[in-house]
Amino acid sequence: MTTTQCSENMNAFFDGYMYSSTTLKEFVDQYDNALCKKVENESVADFHSFNVTISCVSRFSLEKQFQQLYTHAKVKEVQEEIREVFYCTSLLLKIEGEISTYQVTERVEMNDAYTKKVCFNVYYNEASCEVNCCCCNFESRGILCRHAICILTTLDVTVLPEKYILNRWRKDLNRKHQFIKSSYDSLIGNLTAERYSDLCKDMLELASIRATTVDNYTIVKNHVLECYKKLSGPRSEQIPPSQSLPDASIIGNVSSDMAVESQNVLNPYVVCTKGKRASKRKVSEVAKSGGEEVRRNKESTG
Structure with missing residues (x-):
């Protein structure tokens, strides 16, 4: 290699x-x-x-929100952006309806004796509390940039919308890939993956046996919802199973409808093939003469 x-x-x-x-x-x-x-x-x-809790580098409420939800590695990245907020100044350019346009000037250190001023345009929607910066740091890295944080702190925004708290950086979510058995589980003693695999086998067998009738399905569904309510905690993904039971008449008619549909075999759909259609293709003179002779023979015999 x-x-x-x-x-x-x-x-x-x-x-x-x-x-x-x-x-x-x-x-x-x-x-x-x-x-x-x-x-x-x-x-x-x-x-x-x-x-372990990382201490905040500022008094912004936004930083405390990241501190509670994000992992340490991502909190440190957010703190790097917050440290640079102190070197940014904002200026309101114009207001068009609910969208305000700001110009954020950042003092970028080039070397020990020289700093350069760089301007960025930041757009803020007051109705949806949505902020967009021309640097596209959030779109590329998933971390709010210093320019957007500067505008949010200037406008005294204390709580960020959920769209700026990405699930892939959160520490309170259970990652599904951690429950998959792998070849190195014996090396680290991953008992969680073994228990998860064992429960999946039991639930699959239960679903295959009890989903045949409406009564059994309703009993199993209610027990699953009850178990979820008892076992779900603050660190769960908060995505409960579907709590609505389908209509019994719909469940009872599924097998009969499928049987009727399976007996009615329909013709396949007619689709256009590639190339020219047969009616528009050119016919040779030999084919024309041969077809004319066949037609005359039919008329004479008829």
Whole structure:
């Protein structure tokens, strides 16, 4: 395997596990070891995110909101943007209906003796509390830029809308991929994945047996909803199963409707093929003469 500049991140991921003399057999074992180490690092990071609180660098309410919801790594990125807010000044340019246009001037440090002023346009919708900056930092990195934070703090916005709190940076969500069994579970003792797999087998068997009749379906559905209400906590994904039961008549008529539809075999749809249509194709003179002779023979025999 050759090394290219585009794969430097992947090479850094396997540093200390693989070398140029690594055989294919060792590659498989070391691959599991590398993934196992990554899972351990993620578990340690999650533990610190839940049990250790990073101190705020400002008194903004927006920072406290990120501090409570985001992981430590993303909180530090937000704090880097907040530190730069103190070097930004805002100016209202115009107001068109509910949208206000601001110009944020940032003092960018070029070297120790020189700073450069860079201007950015920020658009704020007061009705939906939506802010957009021309630097597109949120669209590219998923982190609010210093210019948007400057406008929000200037307008005394204390609570951010949910669209600016991305789920992929939150620490209070259960990641579904953590419940999937893998080859390195035996190395880290991932009992959660084993319990999850065991419960999935039981629930699949229960659904296949009890979904045949309406009464059994209703009983199982009610028990599932009751279990969810008892076990759901503040750190759950807050996405409950569907709480509406379908009509019994609809469930009872599903099998009969499917049987009727399966017996009525319809003709396939007629679609246009590629190329010219047969009626518009050119006919040779030989074919024309042959067709004319056949027509005359039919008329004479008739």
